[in-house]
Structures are given as structure tokens and as C-alpha cells.
Amino acid sequence: MEQLRKIPKVDRVLESEEVKGLLAEYPRTVVLRAARLVLEQLRKGVLAGEASEDAFSAGAIGSEIGAEIARLIAPSLRKVVNGTGVVVHTNLGRSILPERARQALNEVAFSYSNLEFDLEKNRRGSRYDHVERLICELTGAEAALVVNNNAAAVLLALGSAAAGREAIVSRGELVEIGGSFRIPDVMRLSGVTLTEVGTTNRTHAKDYRAAVTTETALFLKVHTSNFAVVGFTAEVGIEEMVRLGKETGVPVMADMGSGSLIDLRKHLPCDEPNVQEFVQAGVDIITFSGDKLLGGPQAGIIVGKKAFIEPMKKHPLLRAVRIDKLTLASLEATLGLYRDERVALKEVPTLAMLTAPLEEVTRRAKGIVRQLRRALPASVHLSLIHGESQGGGGTLPLLNLPTLLIEVAVDGLSPNELEAALRTSEIPVIGRIWKGSYVLDPRTLLEEDVAYLAAALGATARAGSRE
Known part of the structure; x- marks a missing residue:
């Protein structure tokens, strides 16, 4: 009850210096909604016995509200990195335009x-x-x-x-x-x-x-x-x-x-x-x-x-x-x-991906791994294993294309935890779990995706090391 009483009211939060800056930058309705969501989350943390003393400070609350605003105003339809190897991926927008x-x-x-x-x-x-x-x-x-x-x-x-x-x-x-x-x-x-x-x-x-x-x-x-x-x-x-x-x-x-x-x-x-x-x-x-x-x-x-x-x-x-x-x-x-x-x-990207021979996919996979190893800490482990890509999108149901998968592991994270972390990164990376490992298929990775992948893996590794 003592911690619950420490949770400030919404009007007091809106009057704090930290939130006044947010009000000057964003619509009041958005800031108000974010403040209510943050205070409600803090209340749930108290009831669950998970709230630290630092969480009640004006600075901490203001920071959380800023982060919540970023989530609220972010576009729902977003760019993602397709590392699944499914070329015409229905859930990921199907074909990429030329x-x-x-x-x-x-x-x-x-x-x-x-x-x-x-x-x-x-x-x-x-x-x-x-x-x-x-x-x-x-x-x-x-x-x-x-x-x-x-x-x-x-x-x-x-x-x-x-x-x-x-x-x-x-x-x-x-x-x-x-x-x-x-x-x-x-x-x-x-x-x-x-x-x-x-x-x-x-x-x-x-x-x-x-x-x-x-x-x-x-x-x-x-x-x-x-x-x-x-x-x-x-x-x-x-x-x-x-x-x-x-x-x-x-x-x-x-x-x-x-x-x-x-x-x-x-x-x-x-x-x-x-x-x-x-x-x-x-x-x-x-x-x-x-x-x-x-x-x-x-x-x-x-x-x-x-x-x-x-x-x-x-x-x-x-x-x-x-x-x-x-x-x-x-x-x-x-x-x-x-x-x-x-x-x-x-x-036409769809045709280029579908018809790319294994030799080309192999060169691409090795090149991506070299770039990632230069950019990532030692806690990220990369290896290459043989696998299969698919046409997807209801096309060519019996077609399985040979590929060279990039197997990714991060110290302290299970394959499922790694999948979730990359999927929720700033530029979401969508891979798959294959034979108990997290893998990315270079057949559907674009050149520009390597930088996004490096950023997502780097952030995931740093977050894992802090934990």
C-alpha cells in the first residue's frame, strides 16, 4: 500500500519538467494516453512485487512515457527483414517490387x-x-x-x-x-x-x-x-x-x-x-x-x-x-x-530469388557471415548449415530449393528467446527455428538487410550480457 501511494496522479505527471518537454513535442492526447499506460504498468508492477524504488522517480516515469509515446506513434505497417527463405511470404507482403x-x-x-x-x-x-x-x-x-x-x-x-x-x-x-x-x-x-x-x-x-x-x-x-x-x-x-x-x-x-x-x-x-x-x-x-x-x-x-x-x-x-x-x-x-x-x-526480385543457384546463395551466405563477424561481439556465434528454401504464397507447393542457412546463437539466449528478441527489434528480423536452431536464409536477405541484422543482433547481444 505504501508503494501504491507513491504512484503519482496523471495531472502531477503532466506537470513534471520531463513530461512538459514531451507535451511541447507531441499531441497532448498521445502524451496523456502514454502517461496512463505507464502508470498502470507501474501499478501492476507494485502489485506483483516487481517495482523498484527507482521506478517512482519523475525521471524514470518521464523516460518510460517517452518510450511509450515512441511505441504509440510508430507506424503499424513496417519494414521487416525476411530471413525465412520463403520467397513469396504471404505474411510478409508477398513479392518485393523491382x-x-x-x-x-x-x-x-x-x-x-x-x-x-x-x-x-x-x-x-x-x-x-x-x-x-x-x-x-x-x-x-x-x-x-x-x-x-x-x-x-x-x-x-x-x-x-x-x-x-x-x-x-x-x-x-x-x-x-x-x-x-x-x-x-x-x-x-x-x-x-x-x-x-x-x-x-x-x-x-x-x-x-x-x-x-x-x-x-x-x-x-x-x-x-x-x-x-x-x-x-x-x-x-x-x-x-x-x-x-x-x-x-x-x-x-x-x-x-x-x-x-x-x-x-x-x-x-x-x-x-x-x-x-x-x-x-x-x-x-x-x-x-x-x-x-x-x-x-x-x-x-x-x-x-x-x-x-x-x-x-x-x-x-x-x-x-x-x-x-x-x-x-x-x-x-x-x-x-x-x-x-x-x-x-x-x-524482378521474386524471380531472382527463386532462380538463384546454390552457388550464388552460398557466396551470399559466406559474405553475410564475414560482415556480421566483423560487426558483432564474440557472444554472437555464426555457422553455416545446409537447408531448404520455399516458394511460398501458395505457389509451387512441391518446390524445395537447396540453400545454405546461417545458424545464429547468442550466449545466454535460447533459440526461441533469440527469435523473439530479433522479431521485436527496431527493424524486425524474421527468421525461423529449424532443427532446434535459429536460422536465417540468405536467399531472401537483401543487401541492405545486413546492416539491420547486425544492429539487431548487436543490441540483442548487449541486452543479454546486461542480464
Whole structure:
């Protein structure tokens, strides 16, 4: 009770010299909230028997309030260091944009732009025109449309092409991806009736053919980019699906999920089709993501026959799922790199990370360790061990890439304690626990990340030594 009585009231705290300086620098509401939080934390410390005598001084309280203000006003969305080795990390913002996109964003974000103004004709234009020609050039499609993500693309395409009728889908392709996005739910929301055919592991052309009725509007093929069914399996390939569509008079729509504009099979041990193959096969509507394997901003890209794309541009739902100028600018910049595949593989970070050979990752790992050892105290121990990286983001589920992991240990800290300390550092470092050790994967570490990593490890080591 005696210690509780020592806790000053809020108004007295606000009148102290230490806090007056904070009031001159920050809004009163922020300082007041921070003061209340600090005093409440001090009260809890007293009740738990953990409060020292020094904690009640005006200087200590003022210092804690200053630290609390820094936490309160810090941006919620922050830069982090991705040391997980998961290239397209859904929780860490998926794909990193190429440097050319930074330049495009700087130009468009901080000035007016011709977002919906036709400069040649001096009249209102369409925001969708800025990338349609480029997408058609790269894919060979007749027409294209971009919305805010692939889920929206599927929703719009289904609602435009098949609302009030039915679409036939293999049971093995009724996928669910992150955020509980399920193909059956999207179909229902778009006003399309789902007709399932085949079984989970085997679906044949005869199953689709037998299900066709006068109400059939589409054959829908969904690329299982988030999982793989192996063993006793069968599916109808896209070319066979198109032939079946022509025989029955039913248009074909394909949701490719990740979507790639280069043949990754030439660079990775995978069987990922590219968008151009589907266009050349004659698929009527194709949807895919602008981020993930394409390596651009989050967007949903729809390509295909003009007869199907043009009605989507007039659909009422389009305004609800449209993209903004920042997405357009960064997407156009990213797509431009694909005019030369060699440039895309080098300058699109997602592609560069995925296709980096083990020799390059090994050189990077050894270089990072050398830099860190020069900057860190002896209490930080670094070693190299072989491991695996992953594609992530629901892409290439069977792909494991060989890598050389940096194993990190700090005297006095368990791997879990080290993970928590680095995750909560000023620039958060996100690694992983692998086989009982804390590790960082150089495949996803950027050059600039080494300085942040050194600062976080140094601070963690110093804090550990004080304890």
C-alpha cells in the first residue's frame, strides 16, 4: 500500500519538467494516453512485487512515457527483414517490387497523372487502358483487364460470363486458399451454380461432357497452385479442355492462381505452366495474380477473348474491385521488364530469388557471415548449415530449393528467446527455428538487410550480457 501511494496522479505527471518537454513535442492526447499506460504498468508492477524504488522517480516515469509515446506513434505497417527463405511470404507482403517500380511510384504518387485522361484525344480516358496493351503484347491475348486481386478477378469474370447459369468444375479443383477464399463460395457470390464432376483425384473429359446441359455457361479449370495431388490421379489438361469446349459449345475459363509470364520449368524443378500457353491453347478467360510469381503488386489480371473481356469492363462490379494509380504504376513498370526475359529474371526480385543457384546463395551466405563477424561481439556465434528454401504464397507447393542457412546463437539466449528478441527489434528480423536452431536464409536477405541484422543482433547481444 505504501508503494501504491507513491504512484503519482496523471495531472502531477503532466506537470513534471520531463513530461512538459514531451507535451511541447507531441499531441497532448498521445502524451496523456502514454502517461496512463505507464502508470498502470507501474501499478501492476507494485502489485506483483516487481517495482523498484527507482521506478517512482519523475525521471524514470518521464523516460518510460517517452518510450511509450515512441511505441504509440510508430507506424503499424513496417519494414521487416525476411530471413525465412520463403520467397513469396504471404505474411510478409508477398513479392518485393523491382527497383523500376520504385521510380514509377515516385513519379505518379507525388504528382498529378493522366490516370483517367486521354492526352491525345483531350478527353476522359480509362485507367484500364494503361496496361492492357502491354499485357496483350506479353501474353498474346486479344484483351485484358486488371482489378485489385485475383479473387476479385475470378468473381468478376464468373459474374460477367456465367451469372444465373452453371459452371462445371472438377471436384479435385475446388480449392481453398489463404483467408478462407474458396472457389465454391466465390461462385455462389457471383451468382453462378456449381456443378461438380469427377472425384478428388481423378476427373476425365467424359465427366465434363456428361454434365453439360442447356444451363451450362462455362467449363472452369482451377490450377491447384496451393497443393498437389499425387499418386493415382487424372485430370483434363487445358488443351483437351479447350477441344471439349469447342465440341460442346461451352466456353472455357481458367484460374491460374499465381500466374507466370516465363517458362519456369527452364529454371526450376517444377511443372508450372505460363499464361502464354493457356492463351495459345485457346482458353476464353484466364485469371491470375499480379504479385506472387509475376513479382509485381497485388492485382488480379484477366486476359482472353475480347468477346468475354469487353462485357466485364461494363459490369457494375468493376468499380468495386478497380485498381488505384499506385498499383497501375508499379504493375506497368514490372510488366515492362518482361519484354526481355533475361532482364526480368535479373531485376524482378521474386524471380531472382527463386532462380538463384546454390552457388550464388552460398557466396551470399559466406559474405553475410564475414560482415556480421566483423560487426558483432564474440557472444554472437555464426555457422553455416545446409537447408531448404520455399516458394511460398501458395505457389509451387512441391518446390524445395537447396540453400545454405546461417545458424545464429547468442550466449545466454535460447533459440526461441533469440527469435523473439530479433522479431521485436527496431527493424524486425524474421527468421525461423529449424532443427532446434535459429536460422536465417540468405536467399531472401537483401543487401541492405545486413546492416539491420547486425544492429539487431548487436543490441540483442548487449541486452543479454546486461542480464
